Amino acid sequence: MLSVVHTDISILALDAIVNAANESLLGGGGVDGAIHRAAGGELLGACKKIGGCPTGKARITAGFDLPSKWIIHAVGPRWRGGGYGEANLLESCYVSAFELAMENQVRTIAFPCISTGIYGFPKREAAKIAVSVMRTYECRFDKIICCCFGEEEKNIYEQILEA
Numbered sequence: 105m106l107s108v109v110h111t112d113i114s115i116l117a118l119d120a121i122v123n124a125a126n127e128s129l130l131g132g133g134g135v136d137g138a139i140h141r142a143a144g145g146e147l148l149g150a151c152k153k154i155g156g157c158p159t160g161k162a163r164i165t166a167g168f169d170l171p172s173k174w175i176i177h178a179v180g181p182r183w184r185g186g187g188y189g190e191a192n193l194l195e196s197c198y199v200s201a202f203e204l205a206m207e208n209q210v211r212t213i214a215f216p217c218i219s220t221g222i223y224g225f226p227k228r229e230a231a232k233i234a235v236s237v238m239r240t241y242e243c244r245f246d247k248i249i250c251c252c253f254g255e256e257e258k259n260i261y262e263q264i265l266e267a
């Protein structure tokens with residue numbers, strides 16, 4: 105089941121939540137900052153051990169103090185006008201996150217709108233890419249949540265899912 109939820113992803117109690125991280129995996133602003141604050145200091149130690157992640161890929165850690173069991177740190181691309189493979193890289197980070205989720209027996213998972221905040225990826229284009237990957241994995245999960253922090257994102261996802 106694929107659904108849209110309008111909330112802070114760090115409060116969700118699922119098998120896994122996805123973080124919109126950067127290549128260092130050492131935290132930052134936006135949803136990354138919120139997840140690190142809610143998960144507690146041990147998360148930073150776990151991320152340091154991993155040693156980074158290339159754009160378009162994902163890595164997994166425990167959820168520590170979060171209600172969710174796992175955090176999948178996906179690194180989306182920075183928007184540079186669209187001519188630098190941004191769409192493929194965004195698709196690839198959703199695919200990598202889903203593959204890691206399946207390797208770890210995750211059945212319920214939520215994604216933020218990766219790359220559409222600080223990284224500037226156009227929201228509607230990003231949502232179309234996200235939903236198309238989610239559709240291909242839908243039958244392998246019990247619950248896939250598009251977690252929208254803003255009203256605008258929520259409306260975009262609802263329109264795409266209804267189309």
Ligand code: AR6
Binds near residue numbers: 252
């Ligand atoms: N829960 C759910 N979604 C959220 C939350 C939250 N608590 N907070 C923000 N969002 P962004 P990016 C939404 O900027 O564009 C960080 O510094 C936000 O409204 O968090 O991939 C990283 O370390 C937007 O829709 O991530 C990287 O350096 C979406 O999450 C960089 O930002 C993504 O916005 C990554 O930029």
